[in-house]
Amino acid sequence: MESGCSHYNDVDSEHARCIIHIDVDCFYAQVEMVLKPELRTVPLGIQQKNIVVTSNYEARKYGVQKCMLVTEALKLCPNLKLVNGEDLHNYRTASNKIFAVLQCWKCPVEKLGMDENYIDVTNLVQEKMKSVNSSNITHAGHVYSEPSIDCPCGCHTRLRITSQIASDIRKKIFEDLGFTTCAGIAHNKLLAKLICPQNKPNDQTIIFPEHGTSFMSTLQSIRSIPSIGSKTAEALISNNIITVSDLQEASLDVLKKHFSSDMAVRLKSLSLGEDNTPVKQTGKPQSIGLEDSFKIVSVRSEVEDKFTALLQRLLVLVREDGRIPVSLRVTLRKKDAKRLSSHRESRQSQISPSIFSLTGGTLTVTEAGQQKLMNIIMRLFNKLIDLTKPFHLTLVGLAFTKFQERMTGRGSIVNYLMNDISVQSVLNLQNECDTSASSMDYSAVSPSSSTTTDLSDAEVEPSPKKPKKVTWIAKRRCLAKEEVASPSKLKVGELRLNSKELEKVSELRLNSRDRSLTPRASPAKDNLSDTSDTMRDCEEKNCDDCPSYVDKEVFNALPDDMQKELKSMWKNPSSSEMPRSSPRTNKAKPNTIMKYFVPHK
Template sequence: MDDRNMESSCSTCNEIDGEHFKSIIHIDLDCFYAQVEMVRNPELRDVPLGIQQKNIVVTSNYEARNYGVSKCMLVTDALKVCPNLKLVNGEDLHSYRTASGKVFLVLQGWRCPVEKLGMDENFIDVTSLVEEKLKNANLNDLIVMGQLYSEPSAECPCGCHNRLKIASQIANEMRKKIYDELGYTTCAGIAHNKLLAKLICPLHKPNNQTTIFPQHGANYMSTLTSVRSIPSIGSKTMEALISQKIISVSDLQEAPLEILKKHFSSDMAVRLKSLSLGEDNTPVKQSGKPQSIGLEDSFKTVSVKSEVEDKFSALLQRLLVLVREDGRIPVSVRVTLRKKDAKRLSSHRESRQSQISPSIFTLSSGVLTVTEAGQQKLMAIIMRLFTKLVDLSKPFHLTLVGLAFTKFQERMTGRSSIVNYLMNDISVQSVLNLQNDGDASITSMDYSAASPSSSTTTDLSDAEIEPSPKKPKKVNWIAKKRCLAKEEVASPSKLKVGELRLNSKELEKVSELRLNSRDRSLTPRASPAKDNFSDASDSMKDLEDGACNDCPSYVDKEVFSALPDDMQQELKSMWKNPTSSEKTRSSPRKNKSKPNSIMKYFVPQK
């Protein structure tokens, strides 16, 4: 772009100064995988180094690149151009993820939004920080740290030049801190938007940084030889553009908007045009923890179930390490397969996922762990999903298996949490199943586990629901089959947790109250007592004083005297006036139980 065009572009800054106010930094770690290995083993620093995954060199250090080793080169070809190439297996990504997380934490120290892009790239929006520094800055002393794409012929009226100069100083501080604390060299791009910051970043690699001013954005974009260089343009969009003889970014700049609208939506056409001119208003979004944690293993072919199970078992062991470091509890697992299909002449992926119980994971001393039994349960779920994806009655050929935990439960079920209390002690939701067993007076109760609910669910229609967690310890509880209190009580699910615990004296008192029903069909059922069973002594007194003078001969008077007063009156009325019994039975109860909720265990009963 000539000086006249630059001045024209700058003269429009007053109209578009809203697009220049941001200051964005893009930081990219140099030859990331190779650098991590060189930091771990300093002996690799001065030798040609390649990181091998399967039979491919996925990346190499700059010593190897000087020999002609390039990314994704076959190992055999790499050794031909560089016979002394040192190869390190990089299939286990654990150390690389750890290094990426450390870089991310360093960048967060500036208290600015940081957005991760893969493991080795980060966007940082330093707009607010720049504004603060600008207040106390001497504008005459401001300089650009590192490289400048092009010197401006005039200052932009919006003040973006000074802001980007300060941003370049901040970028230099970030890169220095990453090197001092972690030993990694980086390159950086500084611009007023994410697009230019990313694209200008590698211009002076390695271990350097480049700043570009807004007025030079279109000029720099025109130097890109392929529209695929623009991050937002994928392979399908590129093919559509090439079909219209639009190959380079310069071609896209010159293409009339009307032509683009014929092949793309109106919004997409405008978006493509803007990107070609270096315009981008995408915000930097603060990155959190990943939505899923997964691993994959590719190979030539696997056609035996036992080998597939071994692959999944190895992936699960590595995946559990990542989950432990992440700290969240997974609630869903996904299995992915890549099948080799001769009819389709290409491989394709299929996946299926299932919810899993959070109880598989336990928290011990702040560390998330899985027992051997839990691992076996996970493997059973994984292989069940596998069998749903593959018909084992027919030959199959897989070239990839993948395993991922998707959707997480943020809150830990710690030792003092209510979820842990309900799971490991008793289940309030299934308290008693009082049965009339005649002579039986002691019943062993088995309480189902209250599985901690999760707000996250699988988003696949074919997802399976994992069975409820393993039942907790059994609680032996001696209880009567009829109510002991006179007043009407709520349903068993509304009993307070504390009321379900009986001491030995109370158990003795309850065991003395053996109530045997002579006619189950005529004896009405009662709800469990709401009052604490320490009131059992009062119930004993009621048994002595509450004789039924009007009871029919077939009614057990002891059983009748144990019923609440209103129920006794209802039965007496029914016996005196049998014709009104149906009306009495069908009449609604005044004190209707309220819906059950977790709040019942925290809010005092009224």
């Protein structure tokens, strides 16, 4: 089944795709060695708390393995040089650089943790096929097993070409960044990942489709299959399914008794080496967080200190990211004799984006803003802990979990204009046309950024089922729409882009000066207090005439490509900057992310 091609040279064939999985050898250790070359020659361990999380190959000669206790590792290798790896910043930077190199191939790249990436080079291979004589293609690196039959779909040739691309990629990563890597080449993600470590370190391996099922049965246990973790494995084992072969032979009906139907099918497919999940282009993270674990903390003031420290570090990360967070989560782990680790509890709440200001493209938080954040944090903490009783914590964490939607990439003209507050309003109106209440742009209401000193508002945004904040912008959209013929009637004029503003936008961009020079919308809260009627009307209207929000003169004055971009956003807001990705990926987000690649400092 798996090895048979259902169609000749058909892009829909089971073997049509060309997937590479790239894994950086002992990632943390390599980062440290690149940073400090003198570490290259010594046995090196990366330490987090009391654990050696990874080691270089020199240390592995002594038997120092991943996730080994420090004491144990030192026993095996007394000369082991230990470097603290609790601050992941350098690793994250290196990871982003590698991701950036992969982007050079103009193919979908999916990041899997810090040191692994998938890249789908199917299109690239198709192009190469046209320009080469496919009869005498040689592969690069190892093959798991030479094919016995000549697959009529042509996948063997494609995978050999894929291996050459993999070799090119690994070469560039090494030449540009100094990291050695392993690669797995296969027609799906599952096999690419699993075959990757076949030749370690610094080498690569192809597996052909016909060997998928038999290769899977050589795996140590079901736990080796990605997505089968401890819990799933437990469930399987309790059903006497222990080896991959057991799973291959298990009946779907039995599996469905213990798993959802989807999961049952998935498990069975995986065991046979089948996996049709697409390589999904990775974008900006959906959350940015930090944690600190420790022996014990039982005093409130200490907790506050921990959070203060975490917040300071976190704000640096958020500033690098550049987006404005709108939601904050506090996590903690209570001392629990039963469980060794895990069992986190968390509370989250909306935060007012007015805490942040985007000045000259840089995200800043005032002293007062930080105090506000601390108030929110401690309020969430109070939700988690009954202060009338003693408490014992072993971990606290802090994460920003939602960000203002931007809808565009950095290079786009829309993003360029987006820095102007009035333009933001225009674009976000569109944004609201089909996203109901999920993503708000609060910044459009906040009064002139840096002068926000008003602490009288509740720091914590209420998070009711129907968020109150939602109403004003929806209302605003309606008003603008209805009043577009006579904008002076209401204060919606600021929502529109006039030619003078456009000039100013350009000036501001050139000088990168304070945006308070820009004409801006006044909050006009009075107009927005009662909204229900207008809201309802608004929801029924269709969005096709949204461009009317933009001054026609201005719109016409824009270059053609800008007009096109704006139009396409109105027509189809979420797609304008969508990286190509399979139609199956339902939750794709905007993804152009230059900042993501910029190394720190």
